[in-house]
Amino acid sequence: MSTTRGRIDKRQAILEGAFTVFAREGYAQACVQAIAREAGVAKPTVYNHMTDKATLFRHSLEAAARAVLDERIAALEPLADPGDDLRAALQQAAGRLLRLHTDGRSCALRRLLYSEVTHFPDILDIVKDSGPDRLTRALADRLARLTLAGRLRAGDPDLAAEQFLALLLGPLEARTQLGTRTLPEAELDAMAQAAVDAFARAWDVS
Amino acid sequence: MSTTRGRIDKRQAILEGAFTVFAREGYAQACVQAIAREAGVAKPTVYNHMTDKATLFRHSLEAAARAVLDERIAALEPLADPGDDLRAALQQAAGRLLRLHTDGRSCALRRLLYSEVTHFPDILDIVKDSGPDRLTRALADRLARLTLAGRLRAGDPDLAAEQFLALLLGPLEARTQLGTRTLPEAELDAMAQAAVDAFARAWDVS
Amino acid sequence: MSTTRGRIDKRQAILEGAFTVFAREGYAQACVQAIAREAGVAKPTVYNHMTDKATLFRHSLEAAARAVLDERIAALEPLADPGDDLRAALQQAAGRLLRLHTDGRSCALRRLLYSEVTHFPDILDIVKDSGPDRLTRALADRLARLTLAGRLRAGDPDLAAEQFLALLLGPLEARTQLGTRTLPEAELDAMAQAAVDAFARAWDVS
Amino acid sequence: MSTTRGRIDKRQAILEGAFTVFAREGYAQACVQAIAREAGVAKPTVYNHMTDKATLFRHSLEAAARAVLDERIAALEPLADPGDDLRAALQQAAGRLLRLHTDGRSCALRRLLYSEVTHFPDILDIVKDSGPDRLTRALADRLARLTLAGRLRAGDPDLAAEQFLALLLGPLEARTQLGTRTLPEAELDAMAQAAVDAFARAWDVS
DNA sequence: GATGAATGAGCGTTCATTCAT
DNA sequence: AATGAATGAACGCTCATTCAT
Numbered sequence A, B, C, D: 001m002s003t004t005r006g007r008i009d010k011r012q013a014i015l016e017g018a019f020t021v022f023a024r025e026g027y028a029q030a031c032v033q034a035i036a037r038e039a040g041v042a043k044p045t046v047y048n049h050m051t052d053k054a055t056l057f058r059h060s061l062e063a064a065a066r067a068v069l070d071e072r073i074a075a076l077e078p079l080a081d082p083g084d085d086l087r088a089a090l091q092q093a094a095g096r097l098l099r100l101h102t103d104g105r106s107c108a109l110r111r112l113l114y115s116e117v118t119h120f121p122d123i124l125d126i127v128k129d130s131g132p133d134r135l136t137r138a139l140a141d142r143l144a145r146l147t148l149a150g151r152l153r154a155g156d157p158d159l160a161a162e163q164f165l166a167l168l169l170g171p172l173e174a175r176t177q178l179g180t181r182t183l184p185e186a187e188l189d190a191m192a193q194a195a196v197d198a199f200a201r202a203w204d205v206s
Numbered sequence E: 001g002a003t004g005a006a007t008g009a010g011c012g013t014t015c016a017t018t019c020a021t
Numbered sequence F: 001a002a003t004g005a006a007t008g009a010a011c012g013c014t015c016a017t018t019c020a021t
Helices: A002-025 A032-039 A043-049 A053-075 A086-101 A104-116 A121-130 A132-148 A157-175 A185-203 B002-025 B032-039 B043-049 B053-075 B086-101 B104-116 B121-130 B132-148 B157-175 B185-203 C002-025 C032-039 C043-049 C053-075 C086-101 C104-116 C121-130 C132-148 C157-175 C185-203 D002-025 D032-039 D043-049 D053-075 D086-101 D104-116 D121-130 D132-148 D157-175 D185-203
Strands: none
Touching: A002 A032, A002 A043, A002 A053, A002 A104, A032 A043, A032 A053, A053 A086, A053 A104, A053 A121, A053 A132, A086 A157, A086 A185, A104 A121, A104 B104, A121 A132, A132 A157, A132 B157, A157 A185, A157 B132, A157 B157, A157 B185, A185 B157, A185 B185, B002 B032, B002 B043, B002 B053, B002 B104, B032 B043, B032 B053, B053 B086, B053 B104, B053 B121, B053 B132, B086 B157, B086 B185, B104 B121, B121 B132, B132 B157, B157 B185, C002 C032, C002 C043, C002 C053, C002 C104, C032 C043, C032 C053, C053 C086, C053 C104, C053 C121, C053 C132, C086 C157, C086 C185, C104 C121, C104 D104, C121 C132, C132 C157, C132 D157, C157 C185, C157 D132, C157 D157, C157 D185, C185 D157, C185 D185, D002 D032, D002 D043, D002 D053, D002 D104, D032 D043, D032 D053, D053 D086, D053 D104, D053 D121, D053 D132, D086 D157, D086 D185, D104 D121, D121 D132, D132 D157, D157 D185
């Protein structure tokens, strides 16, 4: 059993090391040597677990994306049972999402997706299956229920979700300078508030 | 004079070829050989004009960014003199911006900025000087005038501009799959409409 | 163990191949490709053992210099116990030194030292630690003892050693045309004799 | 006429620039671009005057060698009419030769000859025609006359010249560290004295 | 005759990948 | 299963040399 554990641990270490190095250097610049060093194994060991540098890249992206998504979905929790003050719940979820979105790993993931999407068209599945799309769907689900409950103006909940996220995350790109700067907490809160305000006006949140 | 023209032409050809290849391959994968071939010159000729692969990258980005920005600023023209129907003017500008934003060169530029911003921190100047920031400022200028004219709810025009662009462009990322898919015209128009609607509600456009 | 041997052998082969090629082509003209071929390995293997072309150069020089010096010191042996006929012992040592000094490897080493001393100032250590300086000191030691034994005119043994070597080796440069020509045995013997004669006169050898 | 002058001047500038750069960098490392810059002309101008980098090298060596030799021959002047004190005359010539031999241009020339003699076998002619050999012959001429005048022990004047120069210049190599260090005046004088002393003993100078 | 511009060929170095152990 | 060692293939960059002006 310890063997199996060890093997799994090593695989995990390789995937994490790979993501770390890919995030730092980019796909092409990252060298397998460095990944192996980061993971604390020898270079051929990497090849024993993954056939290719490309495969290694795909698997490490997938693992990171899964982790990131889980956190984002969890951030929507306040909307499951918003209580009387819907705006407060939106505000809370918005704050959490903003923080997750400006997190280092999240930014690195986004950067990698953008830069390699043309060389690895299949990583689009990551975006669709476990990326922003699913977040939008999950949010749309919440908003649909709230619409039915009369707390939102009637309308397409997919559109509502899309606009909520756009208002919230759209300004991030410019403010964080493509994810290279971290924002002060106060600014993050102000951004969440502004997004929720606009959303509330546009969708008659009550 | 023809000499000078020839030199300028060659420099231009190199910059364009460089952008083409960088856009297709990314910085690290792009090989100078290929850039030279694309520009129709020999490899050392590239080095006669640019000292470095890195310098070549920076200059080609800058040229592309300038071209892209000029078009975007021009797209705001309808807002200069909106006439009676402000929503129509917004709609028109929105449609143009959306089309510019989904243009191949524009997407490639955004991809390159995202992927290399960590290796070339100075390309942030491009974003600030000639990128989205300046578009937001230009739009804010227009909206400020409109606010003074009483056509918009009183409020921070910078915020209004930010939110307009967020509502308009935010959904693009998911819908174009990080810029790899082109959208049908109808969908673009619908997106513009939805963004303008939401903006109008949130800012009492009249 | 065979592994270790193999690695050591390969390192040795690389150093020897490097000296051969450097000696033939000079530092700048020598290409690592050729060195690898000469050593019977692939080019990257060279870089697995030595970080640099420069490092490779230094190490190959050092190895060659050590080998050359060992032989030269050994050539002084006849002076350790010269017996009755000191001139004969000097003559014998002189002959040996002359032959070592006109040896191909020795000439190549001298050429390389001269040509690259300005680019690699640290190779002066080779000259001082294992080159002519140490030969002079070793010879001075012998002559000091002989002086004490009254077989030489009293005087500075360092100067005596310096002059002995100068008389012996000085004429070589011109006669071998900077080390490119080999001299007939008879001429070598005559040179040794002439040097010993002059030295004997100048220092009252008995 | 000014044209012709200008052309000659330019040729001269190129040759001098070439020697300067070759001396600094060595043949292979020296790039024609740098030589042109040093000479204050454009690169193709160099090729208008010399067909080749190799030809350029040969001609620049030749010019430098001629200049160096002229000075050395002139240094023997004191021996033309030594007066009563032959040792003083020898001493004077020795001092001058030593200074010329440790001069920067002289060292550079020697370095270049050593390093490129295998690639350019024909530069040996420089050594023979205008180099040390001719100095030895010129000195032998002087010593022959002195021998006839009974101021030296009877013997082969060629050998005497060879030994005088060997005693004088042989120690230089070690002391100047292959020509990279300059020696203090006092040390130069001491070396001249030591060489003359030894020569005087060996050849019964009176 | 002098020059700015262009190029073919080559070199040092790196790296993904594979063997032998 | 894990590793040290080796390699084939590229790539960035330089340079001697040549045209066209």
